[in-house]
Amino acid sequence: MAPREYGQYDGITRAMELVGERWALLIVRDLLVGPRRYGELAAGLPRIPSNVLAARLKELQAAGVLRRAPRSRVVIYELTPYGRELEPVVLALGAWGFKAMGDPREEQILSPDAMTISLRTAFRPQVAATLPATAYAAHVGPAELRIQVDGPTLDVTREDGPADLAFATGPGIHRLLTGELAPARAIETGVVEVLRGPGDLLGRFAETFHLAA
Template identity: 35%
Template structure:
């Protein structure tokens, strides 16, 4: 089992922790929920993980069947890591854990947010508006470079998020992760622009996104 000091218990919780209980394991899963990534992509998203620790987690999760290594064909010709079907089944667990933890305010050192984490916030907490037409938004998180470009497809049933940019977006939003997260739950597009965001196309699409993402507020559970 990946966990070197296994719990040696038969219950599902203990067995699950034997598989994904090591440090960084669930964050690796989080980073692969939106699609495959190279080792360097994972390093960028998990800056606190040493190369050795990250390599160990990837090997252990692959051995357990949570993810797999795949070689891209030419011209890419690079190795990526992707979740298996069983690995993808962890998504509701990862999301539920994150939602549960939001009750505790972040500590001063808890400041980094990966690009995929921000996009999963949209996919998880977007509250759709009935009878609204489908709209597509390109989001460029400039603090994450090329890894920060995403498609957000907003429909009356939810928000779908993907890594690649859309072909014909209704709007393009260029901003920082911090500014985007701070704007969720409001429709203050001018305030977002004042935080150095750039919007091209239909600003109402950006307004719809901001006003429809409702992240549970932090409350001190103690």
């Protein structure tokens, strides 16, 4: 199915024609974290039908938003420079959407890539610059994210490594990021499970990452 046309001539209309189809921006969100194989994209978007994923990838490639690239005998998808220009748009849209999230439904998941983009959205570099450098290990489902904060610099990778605080969490972490739950209460209620390190470092995490509800 060809992307829809709205019959209007302005920048917002053209943007919607390029990335406004269902699932398109979520594909862009995940590729903002890094290049992905087809199977990795499908795993990160478990409800997307395979024919829709294939169609969206073709449409986004035709629009110059992403490209296919061979890597070590496999094909990966990565954003073009034009596609990466969507990053501030995606982060701003995420911050706006945070205000209307409510509580997660039982069937909703938090993928590692979605968590990564949420952290980029919530990161406060001015606050982080006043705090000691800290490494966090966040277990999101079966994946572990290493979150390195060094002054105003944030680096989130999907790899193992030393961490000052390791914790497990899920969709409910949005209540910590918005300040609805204090760090101690997030631990008490099981929204965050401390795995290693002093639990009071979660307070530093909450200072560093915050979104207005």
